[in-house]
Amino acid sequence: MDSSLLANAETVVARARTGDTEALGELFRAFEVPVYNLARRICRTTEDAEDVLQETFFEVCRSVNRYREEGSLWGWIRTIAASKALMRLRRNKYRETEELHDEVVGNRREDTPLRMDLEAALERLSETSRAVVWLHDVEGYTHEEIANMMGKTPSFSKSQLSRAHARLRNWLGEEMTP
């Protein structure tokens, strides 16, 4: 993915390591959208996601010297972004989305369409479930890696994932027929 996002990644990283802010800016431009997308899929608000974007690249600027090029550049940046987003979740201690949803929509529950679109269904998942779904199914992290980032066990990650899929299946109107 590095080469598709940043053709001359090695050169840019070498310049960034010397503290060249133009090169750091190039890194930002190349990875800004995937980092924001990951953050926005995990965090509840656009403001939180933008803060995660800034926190992530601040960390990239500070620690680009420690990037060892053992894995992909995007893999390194993505792990920073995922950690920052999960940290933000912990800090905010949001109530579970469903509880909030119950409060907000209250009597409107009956109006909820039987078939939601995927974006809406994903948004409706709890913070933790959504983070696990996104990190596992889309970003490709293993349950062990997710557990490490979240400070939980792999079993926790697995159960969150299957619960999330059960909910998505219901909300998307994909119920199994016996």
Added chain:
Amino acid sequence: MTHLTLDVLVGLRDPGTEPGHATAREHLNGCPHCQAELQRLDQRVARLKALPALRPARDRWPETRARFQAERRQRRTRMVGFTGLAAAASVALALAVGDFSRPVEIDADQLSQVMERSQVLESALSDYNPEGRVLDGRTARIAGELEDLIARVDRELELTELQRQQATDQDLLKLWRERVGLLDALVDVHVTRASNAGL
């Protein structure tokens, strides 16, 4: 007939084998119902991956860069205090004990004066607080370039300090003078811009 639970189907999508997976796979191979459910699961994941990328509404790079530069400046100020003291002490010691193993080409006063000047300029910059101000594009670009050059000189200073045996005091003085020149320019850029804009 008991079908596979969603827990098991989700687990089957992961690489590696867990206890019970062999039996589950055996069931899956002969059960169209569970195959259809697994296919729906695969499709859902494929649709998740295909969701359009969300983009930030505003550019966060200027703030990120400013925060990084502010931190770099603070680090630099701390470093100046430390390496400055170390360099001055080293030159003073060489003069005091008559270290004739290497030529002492400058006196401690010269180095101290340049370092003091550097600290005065750092202090002026810190008081001016450029991160807390809005810069026009041209000023921001010039200031950014100067910051980068100062960061380069600082790295050279750190290296020179680490290799004191090979480096001459003249090297140190040259780098400190270069640093002061760049800081002078940076202060000029900010202060000139502020006075032009009436800030």
